[in-house]
Structures are given as C-alpha cells and as structure tokens.
Amino acid sequence: MATERKDRGFGHEKHGSSDYGQGASHAASAVAETAKGVADTAKDMMSGAADKAKDLASAAAQKAGQAASFVGDKAEQATAAVGSGMKSLASTIREKTPDSGMLGAATSAVANTLESGGRFLEEEGLSGIADDVTGMIRRNPIPAVLVALGVGFLIARATRS
Numbered sequence: 001m002a003t004e005r006k007d008r009g010f011g012h013e014k015h016g017s018s019d020y021g022q023g024a025s026h027a028a029s030a031v032a033e034t035a036k037g038v039a040d041t042a043k044d045m046m047s048g049a050a051d052k053a054k055d056l057a058s059a060a061a062q063k064a065g066q067a068a069s070f071v072g073d074k075a076e077q078a079t080a081a082v083g084s085g086m087k088s089l090a091s092t093i094r095e096k097t098p099d100s101g102m103l104g105a106a107t108s109a110v111a112n113t114l115e116s117g118g119r120f121l122e123e124e125g126l127s128g129i130a131d132d133v134t135g136m137i138r139r140n141p142i143p144a145v146l147v148a149l150g151v152g153f154l155i156a157r158a159t160r161s
Contacts, residue, residue, distance in 0.1 A: 083121025
C-alpha cells in the first residue's frame with residue numbers, strides 16, 4: 001500500500017509537474033507576445049518621431065528659404081532706392097551749380113557719374129554688381145588677388161589696434 005501511495009503521489013507529482021510546465025510555457029509565450037507588442041509599439045513610435053522630425057526639418061528649410069528670399073528682395077529694393085537717390089542728387093547738383101567754367105565742368109562730371117551709377121543700381125541691382133565684380137576678377141585675376149591681400153591686410157591692422 002505504501003507503494004501505491006508513492007505511485008499515486010509520484011503520478012500526482014508528475015501530473016503537477018506537467019501542469020507547471022504548461023503554465024510556464026503559456027507564461028513565457030504571453031511574455032514573448034507582450035514583449036513583441038511593446039517592441040512593435042516602440043518601433044511605430046520611433047517611425048512616427050522620425051517622420052515628425054523630417055517634417056519639421058522640411059518646414060524649417062522652407063521657412064529659411066522664404067526668409068532668405070525676403071531679405072534678398074529687400075536688399076534689391078534698397079539698392080534701387082540708393083540708385084534713385086543718386087540720380088536725384090545728380091539732378092540737384094546740376095540745378096545748384098554753375099554751368100560754365102572750371103567749377104561747372106567738375107560738377108557736371110560728378111553729376112554725370114552719379115546719374116550713371118544711380119541708373120546702373122536701379123536697373124541691375126546687387127546681382128548686376130556681383131556679375132560685374134566676377135567678370136572683372138576673371139579678366140584680371142592677379143590684380144584682384146593683390147587688391148584682396150591689401151584689403152585683408154588693412155582690415156587686420158584696423159581690427160588689431
């Protein structure tokens with residue numbers, strides 16, 4: 001009878017061990033599914049965050065482009081206004097100074113230079129100036145480098161003092 005009890009007890013223990021194994025298997029499976037769900041959620045969140053970052057970067061680049069365009073337009077308008085002012089000053093010089101003599105010739109030359117410079121600024125603007133400077137540098141590279149070195153030297157001396 002003691003043997004029967006052992007067998008029954010052993011069988012019961014074996015059966016309980018099997019239940020325990022199945023429970024652990026279900027628990028492990030549930031943990032794995034939960035971990036997979038958390039990983040999928042984290043992956044979705046990271047993907048969403050990356051998309052948001054891309055959208056924000058694109059919007060920032062677009063705003064920066066718009067701001068640069070606005071500043072460029074304002075600079076062109078200011079350049080045209082300076083050109084108009086130069087033409088107006090040339091006209092005033094012509095009206096207020098004598099027409100003849102040495103003084104008349106000098107003021108006429110100054111007025112003509114102001115008027116042609118003002119007309120250039122009104123018509124061409126900053127882009128025209130940049131094109132002219134670029135063309136001059138291409139035609140005369142050595143003098144342009146020497147002028148740039150001289151200007152750099154003067155700026156260095158002025159900022160050092």
